[in-house]
Amino acid sequence: MFKVDLNSDLGEGIGFDSDILKYITSANIACGYHAGNKTIMSYTVEDAVKKGVSIGVHPGFDDKENFGRIEINLSKSELKNIVKQQIIKLDTIVKQKGTKLQHVKPHGAMYNMAARDYEIAETIAQAIYEVDKDLIFVCLANSYMVDAGRHIGLKVANEAFADRAYNNDGSLVSRKVKGSVIHDTDKVIDRVVKMIKEGKVTSITNDEISIQADSICVHGDTLNAVELTKQIRSKLKEEDIVVTSITNIL
Numbered sequence: 001m002f003k004v005d006l007n008s009d010l011g012e013g014i015g016f017d018s019d020i021l022k023y024i025t026s027a028n029i030a031c032g033y034h035a036g037n038k039t040i041m042s043y044t045v046e047d048a049v050k051k052g053v054s055i056g057v058h059p060g061f062d063d064k065e066n067f068g069r070i071e072i073n074l075s076k077s078e079l080k081n082i083v084k085q086q087i088i089k090l091d092t093i094v095k096q097k098g099t100k101l102q103h104v105k106p107h108g109a110m111y112n113m114a115a116r117d118y119e120i121a122e123t124i125a126q127a128i129y130e131v132d133k134d135l136i137f138v139c140l141a142n143s144y145m146v147d148a149g150r151h152i153g154l155k156v157a158n159e160a161f162a163d164r165a166y167n168n169d170g171s172l173v174s175r176k177v178k179g180s181v182i183h184d185t186d187k188v189i190d191r192v193v194k195m196i197k198e199g200k201v202t203s204i205t206n207d208e209i210s211i212q213a214d215s216i217c218v219h220g221d222t223l224n225a226v227e228l229t230k231q232i233r234s235k236l237k238e239e240d241i242v243v244t245s246i247t248n249i250l
Contacts, residue, residue: 008027017047024229041090055100068107071109118148125149141158141159156250160201161217163222197241
């Protein structure tokens, strides 16, 4: 039996969070650094709890002006501290709502840097472990994040992206490159099924690469995000793929 988690980046103040929450199983909530604020965090957590969606931290660089998508070189201690701060910040709200955190998934530039730099990935993983060793580290499949997370002793979830193009090495194609985001709904849905059932995805150069998809990310800030997520969920049911939170997969 195939199982997969559907996750989305929420609490960023630009998407269709409440509607997306109807179809996903894990929510990555921004913690006020790259986007969001305490009020948005609180509301998003409350809505996720109502809809039975597992909650995760979505830490990013403290750079709202660039939405956390510009790389910032921090020392190990600085990086560890901002990750810890964001985990603790959301954890406080989550506990007030009578639930608990499931995972941590870095945002934007922090995620991309960790994917290609073992030292950065290890620092983030260590920050997570020091706050709560039971939190799941959501990592780009085939990246240094997976190795670093396991080395530190965390449970690791391999993440794949529904609508993002891949390079042949398994990294995501830069958003600056044409074709980095796939807008064809049918194509997106077909590749999601292929990633789950066959463990493969077609790269931007039309080569097949291997990929493990414990969790699929569907972006909540695109115009057709809600309808796309709804259709993906429907297709997965049709394909007898169980959609459930990460905790039930690892």
